[in-house]
Amino acid sequence: NAGVTQTPKFRILKIGQSMTLQCAQDMNHNYMYWYRQDPGMGLKLIYYSVGAGITDKGEVPNGYNVSRSTTEDFPLRLELAAPSQTSVYFCASSYFPVTDEKLFFGSGTQLSVL
Amino acid sequence: AQKVTQAQTEISVVEKEDVTLDCVYETRDTTYYLFWYKQPPSGELVFLIRRNSFDEQNEISGRYSWNFQKSTSSFNFTITASQVVDSAVYFCALSEAGSGYSTLTFGKGTMLLVSP
Numbered sequence: 001n002a003g004v005t006q007t008p009k010f011r012i013l014k015i016g017q018s019m020t021l022q023c024a025q026d027m028n029h030n031y032m033y034w035y036r037q038d039p040g041m042g043l044k045l046i047y048y049s050v051g052a053g054i055t056d057k058g059e060v061p062n063g064y065n066v067s068r069s070t071t072e073d074f075p076l077r078l079e080l081a082a083p084s085q086t087s088v089y090f091c092a093s094s095y096f097p098v099t100d101e102k103l104f105f106g107s108g109t110q111l112s113v114l
Numbered sequence: 115a116q117k118v119t120q121a122q123t124e125i126s127v128v129e130k131e132d133v134t135l136d137c138v139y140e141t142r143d144t145t146y147y148l149f150w151y152k153q154p155p156s157g158e159l160v161f162l163i164r165r166n167s168f169d170e171q172n173e174i175s176g177r178y179s180w181n182f183q184k185s186t187s188s189f190n191f192t193i194t195a196s197q198v199v200d201s202a203v204y205f206c207a208l209s210e211a212g213s214g215y216s217t218l219t220f221g222k223g224t225m226l227l228v229s230p
Contacts, residue, residue, distance in 0.1 A: 031216065040123065042205060042222040043159075050216060058217065090159065098147070098209050098218050102161030 002026050006091050006106035013081040013113045021076040021109050023091030031094045032074040033103070034058075034066065036087040043090065049074055081113045117141075118208050120221035127196050127228055135191040135224045137206030143167075146210040148182065148189045149218065153203040162204075165189065196228045 007022045035043040045058030049068040065077040092103040117140040150162040207218040
């Protein structure tokens with residue numbers, strides 16, 4: 001019963017490097033989300049997807065890109081890492097919109113950009 | 115625009131004390147949903163409750179209770195007889211009709227520390 005799986009759990013990047021944060025869910029959920037959590041700032045929505053092939057920006061999309069080629073996977077791409085992107089990243093999913101059921105969260109990816 | 119305010123950054127209590135976590139929200143929509151999530155030290159967020167804007171009935175689940183008051187735009191969370199395992203960061207969140215109910219806006223969270 002895997003749920004939402006995020007990889008890697010920890011990563012250190014140098015300024016300007018690129019990387020992809022992986023997120024996969026095995027619950028056949030339509031909705032998937034990427035949030036970032038900065039200390040004392042709560043969670044902010046980066047991007048979300050309501051189904052394969054459909055993505056939309058959240059509150060803080062700058063510096064990130066996403067794609068949703070399958071129902072299961074929703075990778076988050078950082079093209080030119082900056083220190084401001086140091087954060088904990090959470091992927092989440094749900095079958096229906098958030099108002100109809102709870103979000104299932106992954107365990108997070110802690111990213112440091114130095 | 116929507117906004118969720120959790121004014122209490124950190125609360126410390128001794129085990130068995132009651133504690134209330136405050137949540138105040140802003141929305142122009144008449145239809146919206148409010149949530150509480152718990153983030154224990156392990157990091158994963160855990161769903162606690164969902165409440166729609168048309169249901170102002172208070173809810174109780176074991177030691178947890180929620181007080182929803184539209185007149186003051188508040189959705190407060192009370193833990194009765196707190197336990198050390200309640201130590202976590204608690205987030206209040208809002209989803210409104212204007213977003214198609216597709217997204218959640220989280221407050222900054224309240225860290226609850228329960229000492230033995």
